Amino acid sequence: MIVLENVKKRYGTKEALKGLSLTIPEGKIFGFLGHNGAGKSTTIKSLVSITMPTSGDIYFDGKNLKEHRLEIKKRIGYVPDTPNIFLQLTAMEYWNLIAAAFDLEETEKDKQIQVLANLFEINAQKHNQIDSFSHGMRQKVIVIGALLSNPDIWILDEPLQGLDPQAAYDLKHLMKQHVEQGKTVIFSTHILDTAEQLCDELAILKQGELIYNGSVSELLEKHPGQSLETIYLSMIGSKQEEEIGGRVDEQ
Numbered sequence: 001m002i003v004l005e006n007v008k009k010r011y012g013t014k015e016a017l018k019g020l021s022l023t024i025p026e027g028k029i030f031g032f033l034g035h036n037g038a039g040k041s042t043t044i045k046s047l048v049s050i051t052m053p054t055s056g057d058i059y060f061d062g063k064n065l066k067e068h069r070l071e072i073k074k075r076i077g078y079v080p081d082t083p084n085i086f087l088q089l090t091a092m093e094y095w096n097l098i099a100a101a102f103d104l105e106e107t108e109k110d111k112q113i114q115v116l117a118n119l120f121e122i123n124a125q126k127h128n129q130i131d132s133f134s135h136g137m138r139q140k141v142i143v144i145g146a147l148l149s150n151p152d153i154w155i156l157d158e159p160l161q162g163l164d165p166q167a168a169y170d171l172k173h174l175m176k177q178h179v180e181q182g183k184t185v186i187f188s189t190h191i192l193d194t195a196e197q198l199c200d201e202l203a204i205l206k207q208g209e210l211i212y213n214g215s216v217s218e219l220l221e222k223h224p225g226q227s228l229e230t231i232y233l234s235m236i237g238s239k240q241e242e243e244i245g246g247r248v249d250e251q
């Protein structure tokens, strides 16, 4: 279980997270939703300790991220919001780099690369420089890298962005498989159909504040006949704020 306690993040004068407190259960798919600038990436970057919160604490199974950073990082596979990294490396060199960072055993690494590169139909291009790849292909390279260590916790920032329908389908399938093995998947998305289809639990953010944290099924039950998209849009709308505040307090 991951617990965020009153996490605040300030960039200069901009308060990106205004005291976020929420719980991410183990063995579930957990989604972060919110408009542009709501604080999804900041929260995700805080979880993977790329960004240090200005104040507040994050606990992984009771261990404070501040004190157990390296140990916790080893448990995480991270897909950033942009795949434009390590562009001068080939896909294979990038995966080797990740494998070395996680101390992966050679045969296990080769097996994982073989399976995942075949699944995402990128095997033939694995010795090409990432720079020469399309956005979707770069995304596939990063996704494969994040899965190589078979992490307990997979954290993906808008992972479906730019993927073709087959790759998006395969990735969603992998996310489901991951939780079936008792592992945890955390991701952000703007695609509400995907969130409805995939997520067990959600956090909806608005301008750095939490306006819902809880199960998708409960949310849908409370709004019979409505899609997550309709519910989300009405929650985000300012007219609904009082009601939403009530719901958060109920958590």
Ligand SMILES: Nc1ncnc2c1ncn2[C@@H]1O[C@H](COP(=O)(O)OP(=O)(O)OP(=O)(O)O)[C@@H](O)[C@H]1O
Binding pocket: 011, 012, 014, 015, 016, 034, 035, 036, 037, 038, 039, 040, 041, 042, 043
């Ligand atoms: N490095 C930074 N320096 C200054 N401000 C930042 C920085 N990173 C994010 N912000 C600001 O913090 C707020 C939250 O940004 P964040 O990227 O977390 O939002 P998001 O919900 O992921 O948005 P999107 O859906 O557009 O990716 C925004 O107002 C953004 O401009």
